[in-house]
Amino acid sequence: MKKTSYIIFGGTILLAGCGDDEGTSTVSTDAESMSAYEVEHHLGVAEFEETPENVVTLFQGANDTAVALGYEPVGIVESWLEQPVYEYLRDDLSESTIVGDEIQPNLEEIAALEPDVIIATQSRHEEVYEQLSDIAPTVVLEELNDFKATLEIMGETLGEEDQAKQLLDHWDERIEDFQLQMESTQDEWPMTRSVINFRSDSLRLFVEGFPGSVLSDAGFEMPDNQQQAYETDETFIELTNTESIPELESDMFFVYMQSNQEADELDEAWQLWTDHPLWGELEAVDQDQVEMVDEVIWSMGAGFIAANEMLDDLYEIFELEDGE
Known part of the structure; x- marks a missing residue:
């Protein structure tokens, strides 16, 4: 080896x-x-x-x-x-x-x-x-x-x-730096977040798991409905109809597509959800706080390197200077 x-x-x-x-x-x-x-x-x-x-x-x-x-x-x-x-x-x-x-x-x-x-x-x-x-x-x-x-x-x-x-010590230093910069640059901090996985037949709103743990470390908070799901050990909330769009409500969306499904089916699903009037009423959508992220890094990697690459993405998304 x-x-x-x-x-x-x-x-x-x-x-x-x-x-x-x-x-x-x-x-x-x-x-x-x-x-x-x-x-x-x-x-x-x-x-x-x-x-x-x-x-x-x-x-x-x-x-x-x-x-x-x-x-x-x-x-x-x-x-x-x-x-x-x-x-x-x-x-x-x-x-x-x-x-x-x-x-x-x-x-x-x-x-x-x-x-x-x-x-x-x-x-x-x-x-x-x-x-x-x-x-x-x-x-x-x-x-x-x-x-x-x-x-x-x-x-x-x-x-x-x-x-x-x-x-791990270095991770803690990066997290502290990120939070300090967010506190000094954002109008509102901490902010709530939603990690949304678009699928051909549903949306999955990930409560905790790997991406949630990184975001919690970084200082983001869960909306009330996600916190309730977390307290009952649910990994995600599955939404199967557009009338449930308000359950996505939060300050910030991190979105990735289920890439092992057919592209045309995912495109149709994206249009179905995002063209609905309720989508436009969401705070994150209204404030242009919807970010597309990499599925592997944000969901599949689930290790220390992937966590650091997630944090790299957060520095870039919020236009912060890395504290190194």
Whole structure:
């Protein structure tokens, strides 16, 4: 497994250098000095005789996070879009073997890679946890889209706790800078937000999940109806008719299209919703606060790099100066 050194500059994670399997990594010295240890996770405890080198990641946020920590896993799951690997990660995962998708990872292919550790998630892999654990120590995260928790536990697992802390500290600095600039430049702050996914047969109003967690960190608030849905553990609110358009109400819209559906059907859906008189009465529409965003970065990536690219987008959308 290649280990690659990354540094943060101007809010971006940059390639600094690389080494082969037998070489030393400049990412951190933590992993070089660790002996036997245990990692507690959602489904148990993973035991390691030494720091893992060959890593298999079984969800998109783990693929992303491995790269953020300077690793190229020996095995990864296929991306949902832009197959086989999301474009923003493609160069860094060019030598990783595809081992199925998140829902159905190929256990035989995983075993053939002889991994030292498998990174999984409860919602996708609880039923195959025992089989995965028979292949290699398996660390299972409770939340699929919690990019901070993924970074922390992967940092602990891979002996890169210092690197993970550095990345999270830098994230906090960027968030503080963004909020200070928003407070000084916006007429009203904080503002409410809606993350809207246009589909051929409905709209999905995402309450929390990955994009919601980033926006909450950045200081945006949920409208009351979304807050109520969040408190009952709903991931999204699905709207199936135009009479429900007022449920979208908020100060700011971040919109992306469901790109794996037919383009002409999506165009028809867009016209159906946005030509309706109720659409024009929405505050965000009236104030020209509707932004089209990238589906992969804002919804699918769900890792630390994607979160930073979301924050990059927010700096650009609001014409702020990056605080670096």
